[in-house]
Amino acid sequence: MGPRVPGGRVNRLSRVRASAYPKLTLSLRVLGLRKDGYHEIEALTVSLGQPSDVVELTAVPHPGGVSFEVQGETEHVPTGMDNLAARAAEDAMLRAGRSGHGVKMVLRKRIPAGAGLGGGSADAAATLVAVRTLLELELTDDDLLEIAAKLGSDVPFCLQGGAAWMRGRGEILEPVPLRPGLGFLVAIPPFRLATPLVYKAWDDLGGPEAARSVEAQGPVARLIGELANDLEPAAEAVEPGLADFRRALERAAGRPAILAGSGSAYVVPLERGVDPAALAEGIGRKLRVPVAGARSTAVGVRIGS
Structure with missing residues (x-):
């Protein structure tokens, strides 16, 4: 079993909200370009309590997949189904064999895009936890981490949260003993x-x-x-x-x-x-x-x- 992912399954929910917290990279070493086109890194990273985005998912009583809307600080943010959070919902539902289920998704943005705070990755991580909770998807924490790594290098850290060294292209996490509140x-x-x-x-x-x-x-x-x-x-x-x-x-x-x-x-x-x-x-x-x-x-x- 991998690192514990927050959240859980709650029966008979029709709506779930999740706060997505930004990541803060305190130190970053770039070790070189890998054969797969990614860069090898070593980064000390922590989760920040604010500014946070909010992902709200609502189950709808008819099939149709995911509908998606972005509100708030939308400059430089994809507002269609190419948004990483929307893709996260679709990927989790597909992995669990529930891709036809109707879900209305609203993303309220406060984390600025293009600032290096991992807002898109945080939104994707929050969506993975929220959609599993809403639809009671039969996905383990390791399943979510695997989906997260395919979505982007920072998504696994945003899913796990806390403080960690990120290595590889960012998907290898080593938790570190930093207490919250810094x-x-x-x-x-x-x-x-x-x-x-x-x-x-x-x-x-x-x-x-x-x-x-x-x-x-x-x-x-x-x-x-x-x-x-x-x-x-x-x-x-x-x-x-x-x-x-x-x-x-x-x-x-x-x-x-x-x-x-x-x-x-x-x-x-x-x-x-x-x-x-x-x-x-x-x-x-x-x-x-x-x-x-x-x-x-x-x-x-x-x-x-």
């Missing part, structure tokens, strides 16, 4: 980055190079002394304004910042005892961009939220 600032610049473009830029730059690093804070320091993101030079090559944004954020926060995944969001790890929400409010006003104060959470998906 504080972070997450700042969203006025531009977005597409992950494939950032990895292509990394390839074009010639692969591995020494990335800028920042000192780890609090309990994270027991796992890794410094935080670094090998994709930061590539992301700044794709969007040169990132470097100026990072410097402005660091001046406003009085602390070092690190790129979140492939960007464009930047993350500021906070010391114990600092109130993330209070600090974020002032910095957001100063920089005139969205800045969230968030804490890490032990799960990637929560049913009933």
Whole structure:
């Protein structure tokens, strides 16, 4: 049996809601390009309690498969059946032999797309748990993890949640003993980055190079002394304004910042005892961009939220 997936089967439900929590990559090493076209990585990743998306699934009393709607922050988000969450519902139902069942699906977006927070992967993970619960699908946790890995490299982590080293192309997870409640600032610049473009830029730059690093804070320091993101030079090559944004954020926060995944969001790890929400409010006003104060959470998906 693999890592336990949150949720479970509840009889006679007609509607299920699931909160999808973003992932935060604290340190990312890109080890090279694999023969299958993916990049080999090693990343220290945690789940964040906010901003969260909500997936709502409703069983309808007639066959017809999945109908899908996106609400909220829809910029740069696929709104049709090519959305990863819609695909997750279809794949789980097909795997369980229930592909004809009627399901109405509404995705309420708050996680910004193109920011490196894994919003699409989080939505897919939440959908897998929600559709299994709603339709009482005969799928094990391992089944869900297998479907998740086929949907995308980050979906298995978003399904498991908590804190883990991600290896391989991201599908190999090694849980780490980080307690929830660690504080972070997450700042969203006025531009977005597409992950494939950032990895292509990394390839074009010639692969591995020494990335800028920042000192780890609090309990994270027991796992890794410094935080670094090998994709930061590539992301700044794709969007040169990132470097100026990072410097402005660091001046406003009085602390070092690190790129979140492939960007464009930047993350500021906070010391114990600092109130993330209070600090974020002032910095957001100063920089005139969205800045969230968030804490890490032990799960990637929560049913009933």
